[in-house]
Amino acid sequence: MNYKPARGLFITGTNTEVGKTYVAALIAQSLVAAGHRVGVYKPAASGCRLENGELVADDAVALWEAAGKPGRLEEVSPQRFVAPLAPHLAARAEGQEIDRELLVTGIEPWLQGYDLVIVEGSGGLMSPMSDEDYNATLAEHFALPLVVVAPNELGTINQTLQTLITAVSFGEGLSVAGIVINQVRDDIDDVSQASNRQQLEQHCVPPVLAEVAYGASGFKEEADATRPVDWFALGAQTGDQET
Numbered sequence: 001m002n003y004k005p006a007r008g009l010f011i012t013g014t015n016t017e018v019g020k021t022y023v024a025a026l027i028a029q030s031l032v033a034a035g036h037r038v039g040v041y042k043p044a045a046s047g048c049r050l051e052n053g054e055l056v057a058d059d060a061v062a063l064w065e066a067a068g069k070p071g072r073l074e075e076v077s078p079q080r081f082v083a084p085l086a087p088h089l090a091a092r093a094e095g096q097e098i099d100r101e102l103l104v105t106g107i108e109p110w111l112q113g114y115d116l117v118i119v120e121g122s123g124g125l126m127s128p129m130s131d132e133d134y135n136a137t138l139a140e141h142f143a144l145p146l147v148v149v150a151p152n153e154l155g156t157i158n159q160t161l162q163t164l165i166t167a168v169s170f171g172e173g174l175s176v177a178g179i180v181i182n183q184v185r186d187d188i189d190d191v192s193q194a195s196n197r198q199q200l201e202q203h204c205v206p207p208v209l210a211e212v213a214y215g216a217s218g219f220k221e222e223a224d225a226t227r228p229v230d231w232f233a234l235g236a237q238t239g240d241q242e243t
Contacts, residue, residue, distance in 0.1 A: 003104050003142065005039075007235040008117040009177060010144040012135060014159035016123045018151045019182040021059040023212060024120045025066035026219060027147070027231050031116060036232055038067040039110030039117035043103045043138055044079040044087035044129060046122070055080040063120060071109055078106045087122055088130045098130045104141055116235045119144060125166050125174075136170045145177035145234060147209070150200065151184045154192040157199050164204060177234040178209035186214045209234070 011024040024040070031038045045057035060077035064070070079102060081090035088098040110117045119142060121127070121135035128134055139146060146167055150160040160179060167174040181197055201208050210219040210229050221227045 003107055003111070005107065005111055005117045005142060005144065007115065007232070008119060008142065008144040009147050009231065009235050010139045010142060011118060011120045011147050011149065012125050012139065012163070013121075013149040014124060014151065014156065014163045016127070017184070018149050019184050019212070020120055020149045021062050023147070023149045023180050023182055024118055025062050026212065026217075028063060028066040028118055030219070030222070030229070031118075031231050032066070032068050034232065036115040037070065037113065039070060039114035040064060040067045040076050040120075041107050041110050041117055042077040042120045042122070043106055044081070044098060044122060045077040046081045046087050046090035047084035048080045048082055050082070055082065059120065063118070067118070070114065075106070075109045078102060086128045088128060100130050100133060103129055103133065103138060107142065116232060117144075125163060125170065136166065136174065139174050140171045143175075145175045147177050147234075148179045148206070150179050150181050150196075152181045152193050152196050152211070153184065153187065153190055156181075156192075156196050157203060160200055161203060164206065176206040178207045179204060180209055180219075181211040183212060183214040183216075 011020050013020045028038050040063035042060050045059055048055040048057045057077045057080050064073050064076045083090040083093040091098045125136040126134050148163055150156050167176050197208055210221045212219055221229055
């Protein structure tokens with residue numbers, strides 16, 4: 001079976017804890033509000049909690065609820081582990097091994113009956129998923145355009161450019177739909193927040209698609225009727241981008 005979705009987006013970040021799930025959920029909500037059937041997939045989740053004898057991945061729950069609870073929750077993230085480590089290390093902490101084949105084939109339930117699938121990676125592009133695979137490996141396999149989540153904080157320009165350089169140089173190059181700036185904390189002392197967007201727009205070839213204010217329930221652009229983001233159209237993009 002071909003595990004490449006017809007339409008979709010691969011959500012990655014410049015680092016861990018930059019709000020990938022938060023942004024991915026907002027994208028899913030926007031697509032559902034536009035009338036689309038949205039599948040959601042997180043190949044592996046670590047840092048899960050035990051509830052009623054089952055491991056629960058809060059990221060998977062957030063994605064599933066944002067997409068309108070499609071399919072079965074356990075299919076959103078079929079590989080779940082307790083330790084807050086890279087998935088293959090979290091698996092070994094429990095005496096298991098990450099299932100490399102399942103990382104790819106786990107997307108199968110979301111390939112039929114949905115207009116678009118949102119895949120959320122774990123950590124940044126070069127965060128390991130197994131001894132041989134990275135998030136970038138899965139992004140390349142699924143051939144989905146990347147949405148890069150960048151925190152609105154000091155240092156984000158360097159981190160974002162490094163992520164874009166990684167994308168364009170990995171394998172034959174990964175397509176980048178654009179960047180979403182996320183206000184991850186309410187830090188009024190970080191003066192870089194006022195200029196980060198302008199600097200990213202100046203230095204990055206892929207566009208800054210949207211911005212999320214701290215604690216916001218939607219993208220800033222959605223309040224501006226002249227600049228709504230067409231996430232569905234972005235999910236059909238193909239081809240390489242340069243930094």
